Amino acid sequence: MSTPQPTLPSVSRESLAHQLREKLPRNAVLTDAEDMRPYECDGLSAYRRLPWIVALPEDIAQASYVLKLCASHNIPVVARGAGTGLSGGALPHEAGVLLSLSKFNKILEVDPVNRTATVQPGVRNLAISEAASPHGLYYAPDPSSQLACSIGGNVAENSGGVHCLKYGLTVHNVTGMKFMTMDGELIQLGGKALDIPGYDLLALMTGSEGMLGVMVEFTVKLLPKPERAQVVLAVFDEIEKAGDAVAAIIAQGFVPAGLEMMDKLAIKATEEYAKAGYPLDAEAILLCELDGTAEEVSEGIAEIRTLLLKQGAAEVRTAKDEAERLRMWAGRKAAFPAVGRLSPDYYCMDGTIPRKHLAKVLTRIGELSKEYGLAVANVFHAGDGNLHPLILYNANNEGELEKTEALGSKILEFCIAVGGTVTGEHGVGIEKINQMCLQFSKGEIEQFHALKAAFDPHGLLNPGKAVPTLSRCAEFGRMHVHSGKLAYSDLERF
Amino acid sequence: MATGDQDKSNELAEAVKTAVKNRARLTITGGGTKRFYAGDVEGDALDVTGHRGIVTYEPTELIVTARAGTTLRELEAALAEKGQMLAFEPPWFGEAATLGGTIACGFSGPRRPYAGSARDFVLGTRIINGRGEILHFGGEVMKNVAGYDVSRLMVGALGSLGVLLEVSLKVLPIPAKETTLWFEMPANKAIDVINALGAQPLPLSAACHLGDKLYIRLSGSELGVQAARDKLNGKTLDKGNDFWHDIREHRSRFFQDAAPLWRLSVPPATPAINLPGKWLHDWGGAQRWLKSEAPAKEIQEKAESVDGYATLFRRSSRHGAQFHPLPKQLSELHRNLKRAFDPDGTLNRELFSPVQSAA
Numbered sequence: 001m002s003t004p005q006p007t008l009p010s011v012s013r014e015s016l017a018h019q020l021r022e023k024l025p026r027n028a029v030l031t032d033a034e035d036m037r038p039y040e041c042d043g044l045s046a047y048r049r050l051p052w053i054v055a056l057p058e059d060i061a062q063a064s065y066v067l068k069l070c071a072s073h074n075i076p077v078v079a080r081g082a083g084t085g086l087s088g089g090a091l092p093h094e095a096g097v098l099l100s101l102s103k104f105n106k107i108l109e110v111d112p113v114n115r116t117a118t119v120q121p122g123v124r125n126l127a128i129s130e131a132a133s134p135h136g137l138y139y140a141p142d143p144s145s146q147l148a149c150s151i152g153g154n155v156a157e158n159s160g161g162v163h164c165l166k167y168g169l170t171v172h173n174v175t176g177m178k179f180m181t182m183d184g185e186l187i188q189l190g191g192k193a194l195d196i197p198g199y200d201l202l203a204l205m206t207g208s209e210g211m212l213g214v215m216v217e218f219t220v221k222l223l224p225k226p227e228r229a230q231v232v233l234a235v236f237d238e239i240e241k242a243g244d245a246v247a248a249i250i251a252q253g254f255v256p257a258g259l260e261m262m263d264k265l266a267i268k269a270t271e272e273y274a275k276a277g278y279p280l281d282a283e284a285i286l287l288c289e290l291d292g293t294a295e296e297v298s299e300g301i302a303e304i305r306t307l308l309l310k311q312g313a314a315e316v317r318t319a320k321d322e323a324e325r326l327r328m329w330a331g332r333k334a335a336f337p338a339v340g341r342l343s344p345d346y347y348c349m350d351g352t353i354p355r356k357h358l359a360k361v362l363t364r365i366g367e368l369s370k371e372y373g374l375a376v377a378n379v380f381h382a383g384d385g386n387l388h389p390l391i392l393y394n395a396n397n398e399g400e401l402e403k404t405e406a407l408g409s410k411i412l413e414f415c416i417a418v419g420g421t422v423t424g425e426h427g428v429g430i431e432k433i434n435q436m437c438l439q440f441s442k443g444e445i446e447q448f449h450a451l452k453a454a455f456d457p458h459g460l461l462n463p464g465k466a467v468p469t470l471s472r473c474a475e476f477g478r479m480h481v482h483s484g485k486l487a488y489s490d491l492e493r494f
Numbered sequence: 495m496a497t498g499d500q501d502k503s504n505e506l507a508e509a510v511k512t513a514v515k516n517r518a519r520l521t522i523t524g525g526g527t528k529r530f531y532a533g534d535v536e537g538d539a540l541d542v543t544g545h546r547g548i549v550t551y552e553p554t555e556l557i558v559t560a561r562a563g564t565t566l567r568e569l570e571a572a573l574a575e576k577g578q579m580l581a582f583e584p585p586w587f588g589e590a591a592t593l594g595g596t597i598a599c600g601f602s603g604p605r606r607p608y609a610g611s612a613r614d615f616v617l618g619t620r621i622i623n624g625r626g627e628i629l630h631f632g633g634e635v636m637k638n639v640a641g642y643d644v645s646r647l648m649v650g651a652l653g654s655l656g657v658l659l660e661v662s663l664k665v666l667p668i669p670a671k672e673t674t675l676w677f678e679m680p681a682n683k684a685i686d687v688i689n690a691l692g693a694q695p696l697p698l699s700a701a702c703h704l705g706d707k708l709y710i711r712l713s714g715s716e717l718g719v720q721a722a723r724d725k726l727n728g729k730t731l732d733k734g735n736d737f738w739h740d741i742r743e744h745r746s747r748f749f750q751d752a753a754p755l756w757r758l759s760v761p762p763a764t765p766a767i768n769l770p771g772k773w774l775h776d777w778g779g780a781q782r783w784l785k786s787e788a789p790a791k792e793i794q795e796k797a798e799s800v801d802g803y804a805t806l807f808r809r810s811s812r813h814g815a816q817f818h819p820l821p822k823q824l825s826e827l828h829r830n831l832k833r834a835f836d837p838d839g840t841l842n843r844e845l846f847s848p849v850q851s852a853a
Contacts, residue, residue: 113689113763136693158639169637171646172614185823192761194606194780197803197818198828199655200613203646207639227695247554253577253667255556293695296718352635355555384636385555424637432640439640443627447835448641454830467641 011073013052016097020055023065028103030054039098042083042090043145044431046347046401051078051092058103060178060186060216067214068184070097076463077182079210081121081153084145086348087429089157089209089465096463101152104216107131114192115222116175121152121215125159128220137222140167143425144333151218158207160425162258162332165383166291167223169425171206176219179205179212182456191219204451209427209466212455226291229257230301231325234286234313235279239263242284243358245311246382249288252307254300258289259383260332263362266339266377266390273338276331279315286313286382287332289325335379336390343375343392347404350432351415352424355385364414365389372407374400386424387415413438428466436466437473445470499547501561503620503628503659509540510657510840511626519843522653524563525590528599531807532652533814537843540657542594548572549660550634557617557634559662562594569593573665581609581666585742594658600650603742604700604711607692607762607777613649615664621648621656624836634662647831653842655835669713672699674734675726677708681766684708685779689763692778696722700738703775704748711738741776744808748774748785754809756784756793760802769796783807794818 011019013031020029030036031053041048052075057063070077076096083090092098104120107127111117112135117128125146128139142161143149149159155177158170167173176190189205190196205212236242242261249256262270262278262285271278278285286308290300301318308316319325331338339346353361362378369376375392389411393404412422412435422428422435436445448467452459468476513520521537546563553576560569566586573579583603584596597619602611618632621644632638632645645662648655679687684703688710691698697714710726711734712719723730731737740746749755753771760767762779771786786793790806797804797818806816820828832839 112693114761115689115693116761158643160637165636168610168614171643172610181823181827187821187823187827189824191801193759193802194762194777195600195611195759197759197805198820198824199651199831200600200646200649201824201827203613203643203649207643212642224693224695250556251554253670255666292714293697293718293721295721296697296715299715299717352637354552354557354634356552381637386635386637419633420635421633421638421640423640424635425639427639428641436640441629443623444629444631444641447623447627447629447644450834451642451644451831454827454834 016069016073016075017053019069020053020066024055024057024062028056028058030056036098039080039083039092039100042080042085042088044086044088044429046395047088047091047430049092049094051098052095054098054100056100056103060180063099063101063214063216064180064184064186066097066099067180067182071183071458071460074458074460076460077214078462079156079214081156082124082148082150084149085153085157085427085429086350087157087423087427087431089427089429089462091430091465093463099214101216104152108217110135110222111192112137116192116219117222118176118217118219119151120217121155122150125149125151125154132222135222136225138225139173139220140223141170141173144336151220152215155206155215155218156208156210157425157427160381160384160386162260162381164381165259166255166257171203173221174202174206174218175221177202177205177215178217179215181213182458182460186216187213207427209429210462211452211466212461214461226257228294228297229289229291229325230297231258231287231289231319231328232301232304232308233278233317233328234288234308235282235315236284236286236312237282237314239284239362240359241312242286243355243382245286245308245313246355248307248311249304252303254290254304256288256383257291258287259381260287261285261380261382262332262335263378265375266335266379269338269342269377270331270335273341274331274334276327278331282314287328332379339377339390339392344394344396345392347391347393347408348426349389349391349408349411350386350423350426351412351420352384352386353415353418353420355382357418357420358382361387361414361418365411368407368410372403374404374407381424384424385420409435430465433465433468433472434476436468437476442470445473500544501547502545506540506542506545506657506659507622507626507628510622510624513538513840514624514626514838517838518840520840522598522657522842524592524595525565525588527586527588527591528595531599531815534812535814535842542657543592545659553578555634556665557662558665559618559634559660560593561660562592562658564593566591566593566596574668577668578665579668580615580663582606582612582615583609583742584612585744587743593661597649597658597661598651598653604702604738604776607701607780608699609666613646616645616649616661617664618662619645619648619658620660621658623656624838624840628659629656632662636664654832655841657841669699671716671719672711672713672734673719673723674709674711674731674737675723675728676731677710677728678706679708680706681773681775685763685765685775688778691726692762696725698778701778702741704741704746709737746774748772748783751785752810753785753787755807756786757805757807758782758784758793758797758802760797760800764800764802767796767800769793790816
């Protein structure tokens, strides 16, 4: 089966806006192109589209009203948080309502005893840790955009961050949520207990990209701030050595709080931008952070230093104080904007690979980069295999965006070929929808559509995202090949 | 590869297809160690124990993939050889326990509140859905947000959404040092103490209150554990490993009487709950075992009143567990999901009573 595509709405825009204003404040319903301009894209600005209507409900009752109204008129709804997403998941529907949750921005409770925070979706990731800080607690998942991104988007995409090898992804740190189905019914899953009765819908909703429901409240875990964190920076003259060093650290029994790698171009970009003190002649650098009790960290850092030198690091630096530790991280966290200064535009990929194939994948990216004539800088969450190649391009040069997308697609295909995935933490959205056809078989894609229909039988929530239709896969023309058989061979080709 | 490793995926998928064609019902069976939880249900047995063996194990990637019929004994031994473990510390409830049954039940042991649950460690699954199709979700990487998280949905679904064929799991290193401390105190004080300690950067890996004592396990590096022990100043328990093993396997004396065993999942700092019976507080207060003859309604209402829920986990009859009833909209979603994976109701039809109880 395939998710039904919404048919034409049964009302005019004016009429729907009028009906929305019966329960929402006048200025919370936008229909003018100029007012709606800020909503035409998310963090993936290459894709832009004006919504039909923007609704900014202020509470659950208003949001429920918007959904009920849209359901009754068969109008698609795209939920949006802070709009920092990198896969076009919040790209509006031209005949649909863009439901902004930006007014759901309250921290409802910090419970220091149960170690949870209950928050609305528009609360910024970092604001949770700030609110928990007086109790010595923090919220662990820390995507690089944590200053700006909101928890609603984090849950919708199952965001990671630099600490997720040790502390997990968003899915590991959410114990409760409230969400609304497309017909405006409020459903509560769990709370402060560690698990929920029935199917694990908490896990299913996390990372579901706004396709199954509109999430309006979360209870997240808070962890005690580690007593001490310490980072070492290792310099390598070959990228393979850096990759082997990562494997050696893990084999030794360490689970570092952060384990990040950058290649030469990424080092150069960040050094010019953030002055983190990175060596410009290195082929790769590795940042390895341990946290925990003071004793544990001291013991571990000494061992890791020795290990890295044994693995052929040309130099190993330990941050001499907290200021230097933060400076070492500042470079990595600023990698995206830094690369943005090297080039008018850049395009960020998000493949995840089994780490043992790192050298092979980076070599292939290097070849593809030459072939397409576009530079690629690589930053890598080395601990968990999540690779972010940044393709440098200039959108003003005719055809260069298309060339960039083609190169990106080749990189993702290679990630799948070595047993990886097209997206580790940014989501499929609209951007990687074609590559889903390569990663999944027809039966798997059909199962995804059946699952969506269990929540949203008319396919009104975020239509056209996250899971491709089978006809789209046939049109895309390149298929998931399993045991030498073409997966969609029984479908007509376009 | 160990002797006896076999891939029976295609045979099992054919068996499901045949059952669908004949409108038969199947009961998925593994080692049978958790039959007390699943209960005796109607249906032809679909035995997955022959589908066994570790498929891939990459210690430096911290990932293992094994077939559902692999015993926990074999899997944990292979991991231990490389100094690694299943960090959710799954209970076996018998020598024959398989990986498939463990994941289908979604059970986790004492380490759960500090390390994570069975579902937290699942990275990918290969399943047979109710149409007899072999499908693969997730994978052998730590981070993967392509498609809905069907793999984690399978954990605790009791085989009602699909037959588990393979499971990929994140594994963790075995801590260099573990030690167990005990402190004499009543339950209410223990709940306060352990939740206060939970907010401090300590290498906790288990905490339970049994009888009149709070037991705390510390895990980590030699120096880290030593420093925490000095700070906490409790008495050291000699056979700490045996103690936690008995808690995990329900072998402690607490579990040895005929009264029904209830499992309450509640916010960890909830004060001692006023219900008749004997209590064991595990998971730092978040999982509470109750031996009680009180009526189900009373226990479940009490659990709900503290924002938790209650499952009749083990009883003397062969009816299996009795699950907490779900609100109407939520049970409707459960029914829709069941239909999305198993439209003809072929797989473990009667096993998942949250769906039933709402019907």
